[in-house]
Amino acid sequence: MELYDIKRIDYDQQAKVMKALAHPSRLLIVHALMDHELCVCELRELLQHQNNLSTVSRHLSVLKNAGLLVEEKRGLYVYYHLCCNGLREFLVSMDRIVGEAKEPT
Amino acid sequence: MELYDIKRIDYDQQAKVMKALAHPSRLLIVHALMDHELCVCELRELLQHQNNLSTVSRHLSVLKNAGLLVEEKRGLYVYYHLCCNGLREFLVSMDRIVGEAKEPT
DNA sequence: TCTCTATTTGCCTATTTTGCGAAATAGACA
DNA sequence: TGTCTATTTCGCAAAATAGGCAAATAGAGA
Incomplete structure (x- = not known):
């Protein structure tokens, strides 16, 4: 192993x-x-208890500034989608290790 | 794709x-x-400009509390190593996507 | 043009995180 | 036991982050 x-x-x-x-x-x-891509108000609905619109919008801009999301305005709505292919694979890998990470003794 | x-x-x-x-x-x-595992003072040397010992120790405890590191005291030194196998793979995947994540327009 | 809707931004406060020096701890070894 | 070394914790001040309300913006459609 190198x-x-x-x-x-x-x-x-x-x-x-x-x-x-x-x-x-x-x-x-x-x-x-x-x-799939989702617009801001759809994402807002998913965030059941933390669904203040300005907060949601701010979260989206944080993700966008990190280069993780891309936005696209169509009609009245702004749609967001993941920036790159590797990201999906990365998230799956993250899900796996968070399960493995043990609580400290 | 499911x-x-x-x-x-x-x-x-x-x-x-x-x-x-x-x-x-x-x-x-x-x-x-x-x-490979490293002790606190070895890690400290790697952190060239942010190498205050109490700060390094705090960082280590943050990682340990998240379940990412395991500590082991041997002789005078405390050695740290990664908690789980998946973590290595996860880090490689992270390195890859951070390269791909594009700056926002 | 005006209005209406979706979204973002400014401003404020509360909370969390960071970094450091000093003090505390733990344990090796004489 | 006492001393020395490696490491952690405490206490503080500075900085960053979070969440919400109100105001601003952008653009669709009448």
């Missing part, structure tokens, strides 16, 4: 992306977008 | 793990630990 070159990685950039994902509502949003 | 069941996931738990990873120093730490 050594992992920790020097080559831009940890500030990576932290920005992780930070964008480090919130329950934003995690729900990206998971919902794994299947 | 639908992704967004209801089954514990987003609070997942956010906790993502939050633990959402810091440049902590990302460097977990990447360094992909190869």
